[in-house]
Every structure is written in C-alpha cells, then in structure tokens.
Amino acid sequence: MPERATAGREDKSDVRVTISPGGPPGNEISVRSSVGRLFGPQIERVVSGTLERLGLRGARVEVDDRGALDWVLMARVEAAAKRFDPALAGEAPPEWAAEPRPTLKRRLRRSRLYLPGVNPDLMLNAGIFRPDGVILDLEDSVAPAEKDAARTLVRNALRAVDFMGAERMVRINQLPAGLEDLPAVVAQRVNLILIPKVETPADVVQVADATNQIAARLGLRDPIWMMPILESARGVWNAYEIASACEQVAALAFGAEDFTRDIQAQRTLEGRESFTARSLVVLGARAADVQPIDTVFSDVGDEEGLRASTLEAISLGFEGKGCIHPRQIRVIHDAFRPSDQEIAYALQVKAAMEEARRSGAGVVSLGSRMIDPPVVARALRTLRVAEEMGIDAAAAAPAAKA
Numbered sequence: 001m002p003e004r005a006t007a008g009r010e011d012k013s014d015v016r017v018t019i020s021p022g023g024p025p026g027n028e029i030s031v032r033s034s035v036g037r038l039f040g041p042q043i044e045r046v047v048s049g050t051l052e053r054l055g056l057r058g059a060r061v062e063v064d065d066r067g068a069l070d071w072v073l074m075a076r077v078e079a080a081a082k083r084f085d086p087a088l089a090g091e092a093p094p095e096w097a098a099e100p101r102p103t104l105k106r107r108l109r110r111s112r113l114y115l116p117g118v119n120p121d122l123m124l125n126a127g128i129f130r131p132d133g134v135i136l137d138l139e140d141s142v143a144p145a146e147k148d149a150a151r152t153l154v155r156n157a158l159r160a161v162d163f164m165g166a167e168r169m170v171r172i173n174q175l176p177a178g179l180e181d182l183p184a185v186v187a188q189r190v191n192l193i194l195i196p197k198v199e200t201p202a203d204v205v206q207v208a209d210a211t212n213q214i215a216a217r218l219g220l221r222d223p224i225w226m227m228p229i230l231e232s233a234r235g236v237w238n239a240y241e242i243a244s245a246c247e248q249v250a251a252l253a254f255g256a257e258d259f260t261r262d263i264q265a266q267r268t269l270e271g272r273e274s275f276t277a278r279s280l281v282v283l284g285a286r287a288a289d290v291q292p293i294d295t296v297f298s299d300v301g302d303e304e305g306l307r308a309s310t311l312e313a314i315s316l317g318f319e320g321k322g323c324i325h326p327r328q329i330r331v332i333h334d335a336f337r338p339s340d341q342e343i344a345y346a347l348q349v350k351a352a353m354e355e356a357r358r359s360g361a362g363v364v365s366l367g368s369r370m371i372d373p374p375v376v377a378r379a380l381r382t383l384r385v386a387e388e389m390g391i392d393a394a395a396a397a398p399a400a401k402a
Contacts, residue, residue, distance in 0.1 A: 239284025
C-alpha cells in the first residue's frame with residue numbers, strides 16, 4: 001500500500017483528492033473548495049459515502065475542489081482510494097440521472113465529438129452543441145498513468161450527464177487493453193463502442209463477444225453497436241471483412257493520423273496520401289451495408305478547410321466525420337444538409353414513382369425523361385436524410401423555386 005495516492009486535477013469543474021494513512025477507525029476528511037461556504041457539508045457527505053461504499057476506513061482524505069459536481073467527486077475519490085488500496089473491489093457510481101435510450105443501427109452519424117476521458121468540464125455541456133454522437137475517449141487522449149481514473153470518470157459520466165439525445169459512444173483502448181474497459185462501460189448501457197486500430201475481423205469479434213457476455217450477465221437487452229476504426233494499411237486492406245465481422249458493426253471509421261504514419265507518408269490538408277484508403281473504407285462499408293465515417297479534420301481554426309474536407313468526404317460516399325472541437329459540428333452538419341434544390345428534385349422523383357405505381361407503368365418518368373432505379377433510390381435517401389435532420393421537405397421545395 002503506498003504512503004499516499006492522488007486522483008483528479010486542479011481544473012475548473014474538477015477536484016483533486018489525496019488519500020494517506022490516518023487513524024482508525026474512521027476516515028479524516030478535510031475540504032478546501034472554491035464553493036466551500038455553500039457546499040462544504042455536501043462535499044464531505046459525498047466523500048464519506050463514497051469511502052463507505054468502497055469499504056475504505058482509517059484514511060486521511062484531502063479534497064481540493066474547483067466546483068466539481070457530485071459524480072466527478074465520486075469518481076475522483078474512487079480512483080484515489082483504489083490507488084491507495086488496490087485490494088478494494090467495490091464501486092461507487094452515482095444514481096442514474098435518466099433512463100438511457102437504445103439507438104438504431106442506422107441513424108444520423110454526421111458528427112461525433114471526441115471528449116477526453118479525463119476532462120469532466122468538456123463532458124458537462126457537450127450535448128448543447130447537438131452532435132449526433134459524443135465519444136468519451138479512453139484511448140489516445142488519456143495518458144497511460146490516468147487510464148484507471150478515466151475509466152471511472154467515463155463510467156460516472158454515462159450515468160450522470162445528459163447528452164441531450166446524442167448517441168453515447170466510448171472509444172476503448174487498443175486491444176488487448178481495451179477489454180479491461182468493457183465491464184465499466186457496458187454496465188452503463190453505452191450505445192456504441194469504438195474499437196481503435198482494428199486490423200482483422202477477429203478484433204471486432206473479440207470485443208463483441210466480451211460485450212455480449214457482460215450484457216447477458218447483467219440482463220441487458222438493448223443492442224450495443226460497434227464502430228471499428230481502420231488506422232493502418234492492413235486494417236484498410238481488410239475493410240470489408242472487418243465491416244461484416246458481426247451484426248453489431250454499425251459503422252466503419254477511418255483514422256488518417258495513424259494511417260499516414262503506418263504507410264510512412266506525411267499527412268496533408270489536401271489528403272492525397274489517404275484518398276485510396278478512404279475510398280477502400282467506403283467500398284468495404286457499403287459492401288457490408290454499414291455506414292462509412294470519415295476521419296477528423298485537425299485544424300480547428302480553418303472552417304473553410306473543414307467544409308471542403310467534408311464535401312469531399314460526402315462525394316466519396318462517407319456519411320459522417322469526426323470532430324475534435326464543438327465549433328466543427330455546425331460546419332459539418334451544414335455540409336451534410338441536402339440543398340433545397342436537391343429536396344425539390346427528390347420530391348418530384350418520388351411523386352413520379354408513386355404515379356407510375358398507381359398507373360401500373362413499368363418505368364418511372366419525369367416529364368419526357370425516364371428515371372432509373374438508382375436515381376429513385378437516391379431521391380428517397382435524400383428525403384429520408386432531410387426528415388432525420390428535421391427539414392420540412394414541403395417547405396424546402398417552394399424555396400428552391402424562389
């Protein structure tokens with residue numbers, strides 16, 4: 001047992017907890033807080049209750065608070081306690097703030113916002129920016145020494161934070177370490193698990209099997225989807241096999257940063273070095289009937305570059321793009337929005353298709369032109385996407401003519 005253990009950070013909305021040996025039988029708790037006058041007694045109650053649930057006694061606990069909410073405080077106390085006494089096996093998650101909702105395999109995934117698993121301040125208000133999904137990240141954004149604390153914080157966030165309808169995603173660590181993340185996140189009924197640096201279908205099957213075993217043991221019935229991330233030449237080469245590894249794969253993502261490193265190329269804003277790989281990811285995903293999702297755009301300040309990159313992704317067949325900052329969400333959503341002209345044309349094609357069915361015609365025609373089945377399918381998809389985005393197609397059609 002170490003002489004002292006700490007967890008947390010002295011940042012806004014966070015707390016630093018230090019635990020050292022104290023006198024038995026109880027715990028000695030001291031609190032320094034920027035909101036101590038108002039919430040000092042509450043902080044002490046949360047700390048005391050967390051220690052009791054974990055079974056830690058006879059410790060001195062120092063709390064340096066910067067306005068952390070209860071679920072953050074509980075996570076930091078638990079991480080520090082388990083570092084202090086690794087034999088502790090209990091858990092102290094918060095109560096559910098709201099009933100988690102399952103998500104559909106095929107749904108809007110235009111934007112997914114990465115949130116470092118060590119930073120509660122970024123998690124608190126992520127939902128107000130209306131991303132299609134939030135990714136609580138346990139992998140690249142977390143230092144090796146903080147993996148245990150991030151896992152506890154992410155677990156609590158899944159229970160306590162209202163992400164306002166965004167799909168609740170977690171990026172686990174690279175296998176085999178990522179398997180250790182699963183018990184914490186599956187129990188919180190996460191919607192989707194991102195698997196980094198996938199190279200073979202066996203990687204996906206391993207995660208899916210472990211996830212399903214945990215879910216069955218807990219009696220959970222809602223589906224938990226998988227999004228493998230292809231970040232190497234081998235992974236991209238196996239895109240179709242990975243996308244079709246199991247029914248839980250809902251989307252296939254591309255990671256340009258690690259991919260360019262793997263092929264020993266320099267990443268550029270133009271993306272010529274990854275064009276072929278991105279195309280292979282789209283082909284593999286479409287062949288397996290799952291969604292292809294593009295990589296992040298790393299220059300947060302370049303909105304025009306982000307828009308151009310997103311439009312290129314759309315032209316290649318991607319259905320979404322990663323975000324590393326909330327300001328990127330609006331640009332991405334605007335790029336994926338069907339134009340009024342596209343919606344108006346789609347309505348015309350749909351009307352022609354319905355008229356052909358009513359009249360028993362074997363072909364669909366619009367005016368003097370025959371409409372091929374792929375054009376009809378594209379028009380119906382445009383209208384479906386518009387509906388999912390909350391666009392009033394009937395109102396958009398007159399606007400296109402104005």
